[in-house]
Amino acid sequence: MTDLTGLIKAYDVRGIVGEQLTEEIARAIGAAFADTIVTPEGETSVVIGHDMRDSGPGLVNAVTSGLRDRGVDVVSIGLCSTDGLYHATGALDMPGVMVTASHNPAAYNGMKLCRSRARAVGENTGLGLVRELATRYVDEGVPSVEAPGSASDREMLREYGEFLRSLVPLDAIRPLKVVVDAGNAMAGHTVPAVLGEAAGLPGLPLEIVPLYFELDGTFPNHEPNPLEEKNLVDLQAAVVEHGADLGLAFDGDADRCFVVDEKGAIVRASAITALVGLREAARVRASGGDATVIYNVISSKAVPELLTADGIATVRSRVGHSFIKAQMAEHDAVFGGEHSAHFYFRDFFYADSGMLAALHVMAALGAQDGPLSAMLADYDPYTASGEINSTVADVAAALDRIREAFGSRDAVTLDEMDGLTVQHWDAEPRWWFNVRPSGTEPLLRLNVEAADAATMEDVRDQALAIIRES
Known part of the structure; x- marks a missing residue:
């Protein structure tokens, strides 16, 4: 009997392509997703996207085949970041499959599954059932229905950029020079569209200095994992060399964002959690609402201290997106942040978006005259x-x-x-x-x-x- 426990984990699907993850297995996962979550919950369509890894298109085709075999229509948005896929699940109001291995090395690929409006699918919320049925389908074959689902393509990049810009406008900020290290990964696709004019949006007062924007799933310059400080060295040097106001680094699927200040110093994710939490709470409270911010057990003590001092309710959570998302939904929280640079927004379907966090940092910096290091001096005291x-x-x-x-x-x-x-x-x-x-x-x-x-x-x-x- 096939064993998929090493591939279909607690939160996602992740494994070595050709060994743990084959197109046959991907097709079985697509069919199992259809039968355990999509169809039982009354959904008829799924949106799918993929990152820049060479194995992505083949795996997308396989997952699509499994879904269609079980009568589900599939809308493909092609190359996208994970938060781009989350946006599509909200804008189109349908479940989603993101084919990505995030920050893992080139030999890997995988999937992130979600319900409509980016609602999480984890071990205890359906992924265990997907694993169980996918195992059976690998061993016994995927049954087909009389009326297979359809397949269509849709371009969503411009809509994604417009949506993010509507949440955090940058039109009126002072001009900023920003170095962005895309790590040859998906930020090389999304940054020119959201922060530039590649998707047809108006220009912003930003000068972007690109590092490694060429999409290359072999990651020839460094692994797309900015949590490892060795992968930020090039960005730190470039910020100083170009006299930039800040630097941004995104992971492989661009759902996480890391920040470097004008001196080339790494800004801790907890400082960004505090900054964005205060901004999001201030926006909600300005319209008469109450604001709650979620942080995890690894976050700096400065996060709850700064937020509670400003009268903001805080909730401490376990590490992991499924726990953070559950807490955000339970408390109707406006924002949540993790030490790993995952940042979650109520206005973004309670999902995480590295790009939206980056917009907040630039909006805050561009609204005042001082450098980023001075602006964040009180956010990282420990x-x-x-x-x-x-x-x-x-x-x-x-x-x-x-x-x-x-x-x-x-x-x-x-x-x-x-x-x-x-x-x-x-x-x-x-x-x-x-x-x-x-x-x-x-x-x-x-x-x-x-x-x-x-x-x-x-x-x-x-x-x-x-x-x-x-």
């Missing part, structure tokens, strides 16, 4: 370790050692919302850390933050020594 991974033989035993070592200390609190969070924030010296198991590997992920660098380094080293005990 010192963080970044995520540190440790391979451990026994994850549960390592977590028990952390509980025992830190749990009895004065002024320390523990919580297990997502992994184990240990806090000493209400007494000096102020610090906290979170340890989370990987969902797929024998890893523990450590994130530490403290009010000063020396304390952060001390707590980091203590925690790592305990985690890595042999």
Whole structure:
């Protein structure tokens, strides 16, 4: 019997093309998506798009075949970013399939599935059922209906750009010079359309300095994963070289955005969460509404501090888009941010959009005269370790050692919302850390933050020594 557990994961489909993910399997996934989610929920059509990987068109054809075999109509929007696909699911009000492996290396591809209006499909919201039925279809074949679905093409790039510009207008900002590192990935397609005139939209007061805009799924310059700081080195250097106001880096499917200031320094995603959260909340409150912002357990303490000081309600969430989206829907939150630079917007179907976050940063910077570093000086007051991974033989035993070592200390609190969070924030010296198991590997992920660098380094080293005990 076929085993798809290593391919169809908790949140998406991701695997090595030709080994874990074949066109036969993609067809089975399309058919299973039709039979477990699309048709049972009364939908008749699905919109599909793909990133720049060479395997994308073939996989799109295979998924389309599976959907049509089960009587579902398919609308293809071709090359797009993941947030471009999310926009299409909202604008067309139909479920969607994005064929992408996001920031993974060139050998990979995959899919992100969603309901209409970008509503998530994860392990507990339908993806487990898709995996189960797709496995059966791989082994037994995909049955066909008497009346197969239709297939059509639709161009959505201009509509996507218009929609984003309507949410965050940049027409009246001061001129900005912006270096953008697309990593040979989908931002090379979307940035010229949204921030430039490639899709026929009017020009903006932006001078874009492009890095690696040529679409190339082999990623000849660096992997499209800006969470790894080595992949931001070229952007940092280019910002300084060109005297730019800021730099932007997008991941492979352009749903995440990372920011570099005018000095070439990396801006933490938590600072962007605070900035955009304050902006979105101010907009809602100006019209008499209440505003709630979601942040995850790895976000800086500065996020809830800055937001609550401004009278904004905050909700702490587990890491991961399915949890953030669920919390946003439950609380009707205007915005949500993650440490990994996923930024979610109520006005964008509660989905994440790297481009929309970038528009907010440029709008804020262009509305005042100072540099980005000065504008964000109060948004990142603490010192963080970044995520540190440790391979451990026994994850549960390592977590028990952390509980025992830190749990009895004065002024320390523990919580297990997502992994184990240990806090000493209400007494000096102020610090906290979170340890989370990987969902797929024998890893523990450590994130530490403290009010000063020396304390952060001390707590980091203590925690790592305990985690890595042999």
